[in-house]
Amino acid sequence: MARETRDGETRVAMVPELVGRLTALGYEVVVEPDAGRGALHTDDDYVAAGATVDPAALDDADLVVSVQPLATHAARRLRRGTTTVSFLPVGGPSAELGLVADLRDLGVTSLAMELVPRISRAQSMDALSSQSLVSGYRCAIVAAGLLRRFLPLNMTAAGTVQPADVVVLGAGVAGLQAIATTKRLGAVVRAYDVRAAAAEEIRSMGAKAIELDLETLEGAGGYAREMTEERAARQRELLTPYIAAADALITTAAVPGRQAPVLVTAAMVEQMRPGSVVVDLAADSGGNVEGSVPGEVVRIGNAQVWGGRNVPAQMPGPASRLYAQNVVNLVALLTRATDDGRDGGDGGHTLDPDFDDEIVAGACVTHDGVVRHEPTRLALEGSAP
Amino acid sequence: MARETRDGETRVAMVPELVGRLTALGYEVVVEPDAGRGALHTDDDYVAAGATVDPAALDDADLVVSVQPLATHAARRLRRGTTTVSFLPVGGPSAELGLVADLRDLGVTSLAMELVPRISRAQSMDALSSQSLVSGYRCAIVAAGLLRRFLPLNMTAAGTVQPADVVVLGAGVAGLQAIATTKRLGAVVRAYDVRAAAAEEIRSMGAKAIELDLETLEGAGGYAREMTEERAARQRELLTPYIAAADALITTAAVPGRQAPVLVTAAMVEQMRPGSVVVDLAADSGGNVEGSVPGEVVRIGNAQVWGGRNVPAQMPGPASRLYAQNVVNLVALLTRATDDGRDGGDGGHTLDPDFDDEIVAGACVTHDGVVRHEPTRLALEGSAP
Structure with a gap:
């Protein structure tokens, strides 16, 4: 989990209460120091919930969750093939087209919470709704x-x-x-x-x-x-x-x-x-x-x-709690069980987004060096030199 | 009606909506300029309700209503025999013993809203309750x-x-x-x-x-x-x-x-x-x-x-509205019909507090040169040189 760096952002993408949901999916949860402060969660709260705290949390991550899009300098620390889950505006006055181009070029798989389709199966991942409630x-x-x-x-x-x-x-x-x-x-x-x-x-x-x-x-x-x-x-x-x-x-x-x-x-x-x-x-x-x-x-x-x-x-407390729940539900969708744990198996899981899934396909902005969100790809090409 | 001069006091003792209740009791209602501003009532609102606006409102008044006790300089403008209706703390850390002594010496009849007895007949005059509601x-x-x-x-x-x-x-x-x-x-x-x-x-x-x-x-x-x-x-x-x-x-x-x-x-x-x-x-x-x-x-x-x-x-709007209603109800109690309006009479009224009435007796602090509220009289004598 990344520490939010944008001015005025007090929310966090993961709350201690839900860390266990991610570890149950097979993830090791690593939190940047002081990341929960805005929502009044201490590093100790995360450790007690089973996470570790590490300033280098982003460097080797398979999956990075945040509320706001990563800052460019943070995105550049990611390995090729890392998946990011965050808000990532691609239209309107606050569109982040420059960052999208960076994520594309870095080979990052980026999912935008605001692009999760408004279908009933995706309700529990609908962060626009949960934040609007707040x-x-x-x-x-x-x-x-x-x-x-x-x-x-x-x-x-x-x-x-x-x-x-x-x-x-x-x-x-x-x-x-x-x-x-x-x-x-x-x-x-x-x-x-x-x-x-x-x-x-x-x-x-x-x-x-x-x-x-x-x-x-x-x-x-x-x-x-x-x-x-x-x-x-x-x-x-x-x-x-x-x-x-x-x-x-x-x-x-x-x-x-x-x-x-x-x-x-x-x-x-x-x-x-x-x-x-x-x-x-x-x-x-x-x-x-x-x-x-x-x-x-x-x-x-x-x-x-x-x-x-x-x-x-x-209202960072409840807003973070609801957002983190949206994130957990989306991450669960991105995660495939590699073994059902019976017959001596390890009950393993792997991060393996299914791009044929309507939700994954809808939310995905960049993957494997290309912009998969069509209007954004056209906007980027239109604004290209 | 006096303009409130204490720092932070936005309430007013009479609202345009209730001016008609006082005129019906036979009073001519005179308002100090700009007195309603804190509660968003303009001078024009009072005039439209039947009051007049006059900087000398206090000078010849029979009855002066305010929220806070009058400032000493305002009290000194009153005629002997004028009646004041306002909050007038006589106990605790905010007691106004100096002002009470002035009112006594000026021959003013002062009634303290906080001394209105808590009996059912006086409920509609209970300003402590109405302000506590707010x-x-x-x-x-x-x-x-x-x-x-x-x-x-x-x-x-x-x-x-x-x-x-x-x-x-x-x-x-x-x-x-x-x-x-x-x-x-x-x-x-x-x-x-x-x-x-x-x-x-x-x-x-x-x-x-x-x-x-x-x-x-x-x-x-x-x-x-x-x-x-x-x-x-x-x-x-x-x-x-x-x-x-x-x-x-x-x-x-x-x-x-x-x-x-x-x-x-x-x-x-x-x-x-x-x-x-x-x-x-x-x-x-x-x-x-x-x-x-x-x-x-x-x-x-x-x-x-x-x-x-x-x-x-x-919340000066509703607080003033409720306080003014308390004031009107108390003023009605202080007012005696001198003529029932039949048989060619003028339906006249006069301000004539009945000091045998439990409510008037309870609320009265000073009258005719003496302090009638016993604990306050004792406090004043105790603090006398």
């Missing part, structure tokens, strides 16, 4: 903290205080979790998503589905697809009164590997009341709210606008 | 925000994340609200209060009552009474394992007009796990947690310790 909860708690009023209805001897009105845009995993959490706290929650199927999910969480007189946009893998500028403008117009009436607005509409759509203009935020709060979970990928800044709270009109920046890293 | 909610939200993990159980395709363990000490209004809010968020909540009756209330909120092998301490008006140092030491000893096991500890044990009891020593906090959070709502009045600092987050052992400082002022 983000969705966190942004609801952030909204409740910024909002200087009660979320729930309060009936007291001194009169009744009305519950807060919350609007959630985007009802994917993060949006639904934001809905669930603000509902738990007693807010009146309205939510909107461009996908038709979302209205039912929104209602199942106890929120009201905002229904606009617009065509729906169902895309691949349960994500929304992009829309025309005309539709986007009409959508903004129809959403304006809902946003103006909200005490808190939470936006969660991000599509992996793409620029986030601007759902809310600054002019729309300016119609909100004094004391309003906006939480833009998509600020990292361009922002659903015009003017939001990742990692900062800015003022637009009467509203405080919080821009998310690597939000899962704000 | 504090209790707020400190639960603060704890959820500081804690970098989920409060609820999360069962996902990538495995289960256990709910957080929360311990609440003190189960008065604030404690019960903190329990309710952390329970809503899905935490496993355990709570303790020295009063026997509290266990049932704790259980009714869905939390587990911590029962220690100690005598209970029931005091007057539903507040706990003080305990011997021997009992306090034994209580700390018995609470230690519960606190060591908690992800978040929220302490709310404060008795108005007294130094808050130290329920938790720094040594107890040092036994908490990495990532733990402590919220000490009583930090303002000395602290339930040794080492907590009002208005700051300090580190003790592995825990982040948040010390509350005028916590209701962190």
Whole structure:
């Protein structure tokens, strides 16, 4: 397991609790010193779980797991044929095309967690979902903290205080979790998503589905697809009164590997009341709210606008736990039993990715000197000199 | 209505929504300019509600309402015979004996909201309760925000994340609200209060009552009474394992007009796990947690310790709304109809406190040149030269 070196990354790819799962698969688990610190796991915790701690952990590894893509200098320490498992953005504003070219040239087999197909067999490996769950909860708690009023209805001897009105845009995993959490706290929650199927999910969480007189946009893998500028403008117009009436607005509409759509203009935020709060979970990928800044709270009109920046890293404990579980499940898929342990066999296992498997084929970016992810290969060739 | 001048006070004693209740009682409502700003009410909001805005509001007032006690220079502007309604601490570390002497000498009739008796007829005037409701909610939200993990159980395709363990000490209004809010968020909540009756209330909120092998301490008006140092030491000893096991500890044990009891020593906090959070709502009045600092987050052992400082002022909107309602209800009690409006009468009212009324008698600190609150009179005479 590699130590994360990117600024602000507190998560880790393996937690002590799950080391035993990897050793059971036949792996010797070696951890870079201090690698767990961000998620409050000490080297001793890993040793107690059966791992060893070694500054040279990466040098002879068959398999390297991390949250963020390896830094180039770390990748260059890998042996030819090493497999890496991490997030590895290949599209959108944060695409890592230079690193992909390096991994290709180094003969590294790289698997990108965000490319794991969204099929039911791969649910337990879906790190985008598990991290979105963390983000969705966190942004609801952030909204409740910024909002200087009660979320729930309060009936007291001194009169009744009305519950807060919350609007959630985007009802994917993060949006639904934001809905669930603000509902738990007693807010009146309205939510909107461009996908038709979302209205039912929104209602199942106890929120009201905002229904606009617009065509729906169902895309691949349960994500929304992009829309025309005309539709986007009409959508903004129809959403304006809902946003103006909200005490808190939470936006969660991000599509992996793409620029986030601007759902809310600054002019729309300016119609909100004094004391309003906006939480833009998509600020990292361009922002659903015009003017939001990742990692900062800015003022637009009467509203405080919080821009998310690597939000899962704000809850490194559970985010790491869930990510590590995703990793373990993927690693199990990459591992083949060489002996069933009966008749005196050694019960051995070997790392042997099956590239005919839909999940492995989908997640693989580079292997054996070639870029196997087609759009990335085309992007690299397009950008080649 | 006076503008609040104390540092950090964002609440206001009257909100536009309730101005009409005072005019219906026959009062002309005059507001100092910009008085509502902290709670996001503009002068225009008050004017629209039927009040006038005047820098000289205090000079000719029959009745002055505020949250904090008036500053001495403001009190000196009052006519003899003016009535003031505000918080006015007369005991404990924040007692305002100097101001009380001034109010006495000025011939002001002063009523202290914290002295309103805790009887059922006065429930709607109980500002300590209404503000504790706000504090209790707020400190639960603060704890959820500081804690970098989920409060609820999360069962996902990538495995289960256990709910957080929360311990609440003190189960008065604030404690019960903190329990309710952390329970809503899905935490496993355990709570303790020295009063026997509290266990049932704790259980009714869905939390587990911590029962220690100690005598209970029931005091007057539903507040706990003080305990011997021997009992306090034994209580700390018995609470230690519960606190060591908690992800978040929220302490709310404060008795108005007294130094808050130290329920938790720094040594107890040092036994908490990495990532733990402590919220000490009583930090303002000395602290339930040794080492907590009002208005700051300090580190003790592995825990982040948040010390509350005028916590209701962190939610000025609802805190002001509830306080203003308490004030209106008390003012209504102080007001006598001089004419029932029939037979051509003017339906007039006059401010005419009935000092035989248990509530008025209990809340009154000074009247007509004398200190009527006996312990305060004794304290003043004791401190006289």
